[in-house]
Amino acid sequence: MKTFHPILIIEDDADDCELIESALDSIGVKNERKCFNNGQDALEYLQTTDEKTFLILSDVNMPVLNGLKLKEIINTNDKLRTQSIPFVFLSTSNSKKDINAAYDLLAQGFFTKPNSFGDLIDLLKNVTNYWETARHPIS
Template structure:
């Protein structure tokens, strides 16, 4: 994690991408925001970039490679595992079995994506503030 690194957002819905972009702008978060439409696109980027992302914000249900599959592939990759990029699910999926499965893959958080813009903004502020203050092996 790098405090100045990009926020990686894996989200296939254009409306949700717009909302997340709007939230980050309104909160005046300085990190660059990079969108990927599915887990495979994000994985290819993460495997080849030298950038140290700030955090990965990932939806669960996506085409090609879903969020759970992406998390599994990151954990299996020595290069990416050593980067220790915080990985947070941000999804409308709030099924207890999905949440349990997500946490069994060593994620750092699971947040419900709210339809209310102010609540969405509040949740993202919490995620951003937490990782901005958190000590992390790649901060040094």
């Protein structure tokens, strides 16, 4: 991967966060990872850092501030919105309501967490390869 800005993993299940990090390691992603167990902590990081973010992988259902509300706040915050950070939902939710809400908020993807580690590796390989080659307004 050429873009070594951090990947934010927003996931309230510590085991899932570790699995995502292991899958990223397995495909050779060298980006630093920052894990947050709720959207509020991730939002505070995004609002206070000057560091660019490569990608946000967010669960939907979390305590304090869920992923949908976080995406909504990012969309209405000029500083964060204009950074055009790719925001991808990775959730156990398969609810049509959540999927529609995510795309209404202009999410760049919504994926159901795979049941196998191999499938998670394949999914994250596709997502990270896509965003590595995609052009961004601030790149």
